[in-house]
């Protein structure tokens with residue numbers, strides 16, 4: 029009887045195993061970085077579209093071109109002061125999209141590991157909650173780029 033219960037438990041887990049990797053459900057587009065002078069932290073922007081039937085969650089990001097990449101959200105408090113805070117995850121609902129854009133969600137890239145100039149393309153890897161990864165090319169654009 030015990031063995032039967034174990035088998036049932038195992039079968040219940042099967043649907044999870046056949047789920048596509050979160051990275052396979054996501055299409056990244058319009059990825060760019062606003063390059064600021066004197067090695068100031070740069071904002072990274074991208075539209076993430078989830079084509080899957082289940083939500084996907086970005087838990088971190090990294091790049092060989094920056095020492096640190098964080099998920100941030102810009103916000104304005106009731107007094108009108110703007111600031112930003114770190115997010116430890118960003119979820120994209122099933123069949124929906126989330127835009128990382130100026131004044132909202134963004135990647136904060138700090139300490140470039142090599143000289144960068146407008147027109148360059150660097151790779152940023154997004155890490156998902158299920159352990160899958162998506163490497164996204166980001167175009168480096170000048171500081172005065174319009175949103």
Ligand SMILES: [Cu+2]
Pocket residue numbers: 100101112134135136
């Ligand atoms: Cu930020």
